[in-house]
Amino acid sequence: MSARHFLSMMDYTPEELGSVIRRGIELKDLRNRGVLFEPLKNRVLGMIFEKSSTRTRVSFEAGMIQLGGQAIFLSPRDTQLGRGEPIGDGARVMSRMVDAVMIRTFAHSNLVEFAAHSSVPVINGLSDDLHPCQLLADMQTFLEHRGSIQGKTVAWIGDGNNMCNSYIEAAIKFDFQLRVACPEGFEPSPAFLALAGDRVSVVRDPKQAVSGAHLVSTDVWTSMGQEEETAKRLALFAPYQVTRQLLDLADKDVLFMHCLPAHRGEEISLDLLDDPRAVPWDQAENRLHAQKALLEFLVEPAYRSA
Template identity: 85%
Template sequence: MNARHFLSMLDYTTDELLGLIRRGSELKDLRDRGVLYEPLKNRVLGMIFEKASTRTRISFEAGMIQLGGQAIFLSPRDTQLGRGEPIADAAKVMSRMVDAVMIRTFAHSNLTEFAANSRVPVINGLSDDLHPCQLLADMQTFHEHRGSIAGKTVAWIGDGNNMCNSYIEAAIRFDFQLHVACPDGYEPNAALLAQAGERVRIFRDPREAVAGAHLVSTDVWASMGQEDEAAARLRTFRPYQVTRELLDHAAADVLFMHCLPAHRGEEISEDLLDDPRSVAWDQAENRLHAQKALLELLVEHAHYA
């Protein structure tokens, strides 16, 4: 099992990640100029979705088609995984039939177990712990608008969730300062915080966290699977809404990002995505381009066991 996987930002070196986001911008330029580029002709991506998706499904499916390949969408209803087939068995079979597998799941252990039994690259399309593909797109978006993020300050406002964890990994790899503003009890992963050391600071006051920030990001307050907590979370997180006024406390050239879908009037004010400092639509588009760079790297250059 020699295939290279993408389960976490920390699976890759800083230079490799910088190469991916540069390549994402190059592939974006090719598409904008109408250049046909199909290095993955006759290659197949299997996509396992245990969680609903808009951007992840469209970007991976469209990306494979644009690179000359195909993608197969598999929900738990469509596969034996939904009926209790062991993950290891599914991995051994699927990886004999496809060239890569993207999984969007709940438990991160589902990904690691699948990858351990797969002959082909496995990509984390989101787990309860991490969302590294989104961070590739976020880093590409910042790079396109502002250049290098090294040495800059990033503020994460809200829940210390999978996105926040991936921002911590990005802070480690891309060498920026991360300010996390979250309520008590909603901190990100403790082991990642320890690994990041002085690169990450926890705040309770969002205004303190965004002071001087070059990038401000947030996410919904109740993620998939937390719907039963939604009412309580609305009360707890109300002071953590990102507004135009909050962004005024950040750097003059601040960018605002949101991985979407956004709940206007909750984690962001109704008008925030229309603010000129918001680059959420560029960020969403860059899921396509960053993931095409990742697919090209993992599938075109893979040497399978």
Template identity: 85%
Template sequence: MSARHFLSLMDYSPEQLSSLLRRGIELKALRDRGVLFEPLKGRVLGMIFEKSSTRTRLSFEAGMIQLGGQAIFLSTRDTQLGRGEPVADSARVMSGMLDAVMIRTYAHSTLTEFAAHSRVPVINGLSDDLHPCQLLADMQTFLEHRGAIKGKTVAWIGDGNNMCNSYLEAAVQFDFNLRIACPEGFEPNPAFLALAGNRATVMRDPREAVKGAHLVSTDVWTSMGQEEETARRLALFAPFQVTRELLDLSAPDVLFMHCLPAHRGEEISLDVLDDPRAVAWDQAENRLHAQKALLEFLVAPAYQPA
């Protein structure tokens, strides 16, 4: 039987995704009560990082430890991947020694090729196309604060990047309406827009996008690998900064999210993360709990030894 992977929100049914969110909330409650729960004892997660990280590394490493397992950090500088070993060969070798592999990379094709040759689950910790683990945390955070997101309106303000692509997938899987406000030429990938169909609308005015929205989300204007575009992007995106005044146009019970790290004074005003409508710190913590639910689902043994 082939391994089950998590490369995209589309890899699971809406029911399975909702179940993961509920399980994340349950595991969070166990942790808060100090209950020891170690279903992954003896299991090992390999974590391959081509891109730097704070939340992804901490959440996966701490999550495996809290579930009784272990995690091994691997950068491309420390492995043969960095010296040109084919991805398929690395997948065959690593999956013979590990129980799951998390990859944070640039090209999404690295993930799909690795998964195609892996005997164990492969998890997308971020690619240039998608960031599905972050969306699990975002959806768990909304569920905790406001209940089901089905039928609600979400506004994405800024670059049509990997986070925006994952929000488009989330619109399909969690059945909400997504408005995307971005400068011309910075729209999300057309394939993901087509997938979302009439659930998604691209517009140029952030004020129109947030009008009546129940969730407003954004990300940095310059992603890793785009640093040479910084000056141009700062000028083009300036009208798309999320401020308290912009949030005032949203629904009275709006939540504001940011996947972090945040560049205060750029995509957000200096004070917006201190606004009571902002839940970025809960959102960041929920990376841990949502991913623990995912790890339990993918890695927990099918049987327990006598």
């Protein structure tokens, strides 16, 4: 299969990722100026959702429409994939009918298997291992507000989950230092830590992680599929709540990000999203623009003029 996929940030060079992010900023400017730009006219994105979604569905669906194409939403109830059809068979069929496929799933292996049998690009809209599309948006947001993130220090506070794993990949690709503060037993994947080497450090004290940081990010303490662990996690993670006082320990120009949805009073204090250092709404909007740039890159790699 010759199609190029986006399952992980490691699939791309730093130059390619930087190009997609800069293109996202250009596409954002075109939309803000009301310029009609439809390079994907008559193209179709198939979207498979095994996990519920707000930002991923709206950003990909709206993005395809704005680029002149269309998107088809498929839940497990809507396809034979949810009724036992082999993933490879579904990939072979779908990729003969659409121009790209975005999948939001649980097991990362589902993405890998689907991509292995797909003749069109497959995009990771989220898996239990990674959330690379969110990191494109996060890196675009930092670039817009503060310039290059190269050489900066980023703090991740909370669970070493799929978002944390993607921040580790971003640290490798965008050349920044990452400090992860988490309770014992909730570290990010050892495989990702090994890949990053001394670029990533794991600490227990969130104050130590945040000290002097240029970007602080967090996520919910209980992800989809972990609901039975909620009470245990609330107790373990209570010292890891990000507050205005914690941000005060960071660099004076620090930005705070959250991939949303946020649970105010849990992983963040009730007032944190109102702090001028918090940019979650820009971050959420940039899912649209970064993913439009990614779609343009994958579906029409030779089309560049606006």
